[in-house]
Amino acid sequence: MESPKPACFSATFAGRFSQPGLRQAVRGSVREGFEVLRAGAVVATGTVGDEVVELAPGRYEVRTSSGADLGAVTVAAGEVVEVRLRE
Numbered sequence: 001m002e003s004p005k006p007a008c009f010s011a012t013f014a015g016r017f018s019q020p021g022l023r024q025a026v027r028g029s030v031r032e033g034f035e036v037l038r039a040g041a042v043v044a045t046g047t048v049g050d051e052v053v054e055l056a057p058g059r060y061e062v063r064t065s066s067g068a069d070l071g072a073v074t075v076a077a078g079e080v081v082e083v084r085l086r087e
Helices: 022-029
Strands: 007-013 033-038 041-047 053-055 058-064 069-075 080-085
């Protein structure tokens, strides 16, 4: 029997800026972290734009390290779920 494939989670920054080059400057200087929770407990942490976080399939809550609630996501086996942060 083949073992189940892990699910993956990734967060990226999707802000919009009006001046050329400003978006890249902000992305380079702002390193927002995120937390993935299941049943109220933190099960994974990461940094926006870095490596994906592998999780068991299921439903998770996501928040930034500064406490902003990003809502719930459902991750299926072998799937990559991306949450985009808005400015």
